[in-house]
Amino acid sequence: MSDSTAPTVIEVTGADPYAITVGRGLIASIDAHLPPTVAKMLVVHAPPLAPVAERLREQLAGRIEVLLAEVPDAEGAKRVEVAAFCWQIMGQTDFTRTDAVLGLGGGATTDLAGFVAATWLRGIPLIQVPTTVLGMVDAAVGGKTGINTAEGKNLVGAFYAPKAVIVDLDLLDGLPQNEILAGFAEVVKAGFIADPVILDLLEADVTIATDPTTPVFRELIERSIRVKAHVVSDDFTEQGLREILNYGHTLGHAIEHAERYRWRHGAAISIGMVFAAELSHLAGSLPADAVDRTRRILASLTLPTGYPLGRWKTLLATMQRDKKARAGMLRFIILDGIGRPRVLNGTDESMLFAAYQEVGE
Structure with missing residues (x-):
């Protein structure tokens, strides 16, 4: 620290x-x-x-x-x-x-x-x-x-x-608490893709962890920055490793677009991470308890974990235009366990919809 x-x-x-x-x-x-x-x-x-x-x-x-x-x-x-x-x-x-x-x-x-x-x-x-x-x-x-x-x-x-x-x-100083909590979606992402200590610190006491006056808050900020600094040092233009930073972002960006950018980025990415965790579980890569842990940590930050089921077709169409797609093929970052991200290519739409049903409200 x-x-x-x-x-x-x-x-x-x-x-x-x-x-x-x-x-x-x-x-x-x-x-x-x-x-x-x-x-x-x-x-x-x-x-x-x-x-x-x-x-x-x-x-x-x-x-x-x-x-x-x-x-x-x-x-x-x-x-x-x-x-x-x-x-x-x-x-x-x-x-x-x-x-x-x-x-x-x-x-x-x-x-x-x-x-x-x-x-x-x-x-x-x-x-x-x-x-x-x-x-x-x-x-x-x-x-x-x-x-x-x-x-x-x-x-x-x-x-x-x-x-x-x-x-x-x-x-x-003076930043509304809901703005701080929304920003913590990216802190959680860093924990799931690379630094599980971040998750442990949030689970130990979320109130202390999200209080900007505490040493724990500063440690979380620095740990998250170190994760990103390490990744972008290795892959500045997203030719490989940097793609892991998109965990939760493919669906999250589609939700932001659907909401005409009136949602906070962190709220949309929160739902995107739940979707990515569910997709990881359906792919046989992530145990159910890790999916539950994702929901629990995000909920402790008062971030949303669900989105209307009827919006799927609109979201899918937006994702297919996403800059992370390749030749019309959707790409998602999933987890082979906490701290072990990888790319999932060409996923069948039925599997994507099955994962979204776990998110749908």
Whole structure:
């Protein structure tokens, strides 16, 4: 478990290495994480983060010209019109390849900021400062950037590594508990695919585990980040190992699309993980008690574990357009036991429906 005051540095290795720094009070020294060539920086933020963005501008005044781009909250930010708004600001202020974009917010904001940085002049420096649990353990780490279209989630995007990720736990202060719990779906995923200690800590005392002021909370954040950092260091562009991070996401993304992105990502992924566990069980890979454990842990976080049975055909059609499919063939990450994920290819639709019936309400 980390020292409660000292920052923890988690390295992402590979062709474009960078550091993820976890701690408290980190945003006060943000300039130490900026490339020395940066003269201008666009801070992309959701409306609730306006005071923090303004504080950053004041803090960096005199060294860097900071421009603010306030974008819609949550998935409403991940639209091409919003990206174009950011590009317009950068074009009108003559952003060059040595200037930077900083994503300040939850997963949708960091996804958008990353896409904007990746596409402006074919790539300029990117700093991610996630302000939600989801952003800290998943969206801001790994270099996946993207926006949504009417046809599906994250269908337009780029793999683009940031220069640094700053995980300042102080930024979680005041975040509603339901937002924290929704973000824990990705923490649970990390536990099931790679680090069972995460599951043990959640089961020991879920109240302490989800309290941002406790050492256990910080340990869970760091463990989850380490899981993702290890995977993306080995496979940045999702040619192999990185696919395990999609556990629960194929159905989860279809649910988000069906709900027109009004659901929290974690709620949809929670149902997706129950479906993946049921599919694993039907494939003979996962015992029933592990499926029960999945439901129990997610329910303890007040996350949903079921979805209307009558929505199956719509969800199936969306999944067939999912970017994880290959030549129309659906691919799912299932478990051969806790901590042992693998790809399941070309599953018969009757088997998929049988697994969904266990989820259907």
